[in-house]
Amino acid sequence: MTYQVIIPESVYLELKETAEYYESKQKDLGLRFVLNWDIAISYLKTAPLIYQKKRKNLRTVKINKFPYLLVFGVIGGRVYVYRLIYASKNPKKMFKR
Numbered sequence: 289m290t291y292q293v294i295i296p297e298s299v300y301l302e303l304k305e306t307a308e309y310y311e312s313k314q315k316d317l318g319l320r321f322v323l324n325w326d327i328a329i330s331y332l333k334t335a336p337l338i339y340q341k342k343r344k345n346l347r348t349v350k351i352n353k354f355p356y357l358l359v360f361g362v363i364g365g366r367v368y369v370y371r372l373i374y375a376s377k378n379p380k381k382m383f384k385r
Contacts, residue, residue, distance in 0.1 A: 291362070293332050295369045302372040306356065324352045332360060332367045350375065 303325060311318030328349050339347040348357040359371040 291367045293367045336367045
């Protein structure tokens with residue numbers, strides 16, 4: 289089964305800002321961040337339920353090689369991405385918003 293992934297504009301804005309930050313630090317690092325984001329999204333399209341529930345119905349997937357997580361929920365055949373967050377953030381604040 290392929291899941292539909294729904295990503296709000298606010299998450300895309302976070303993605304853009306983070307990629308620009310990494311690009312400012314090193315050439316092509318922002319591009320590598322976006323490519324690893326795409327890999328994480330492809331995991332969510334194919335098998336989002338393999339990720340453990342962290343709080344209520346929220347789950348996380350790590351962006352490979354970067355300290356970022358996608359917070360998401362699965363409802364029916366859809367995956368809703370709620371946040372892109374820095375992994376070192378206080379865990380109590382991770383699921384708030």
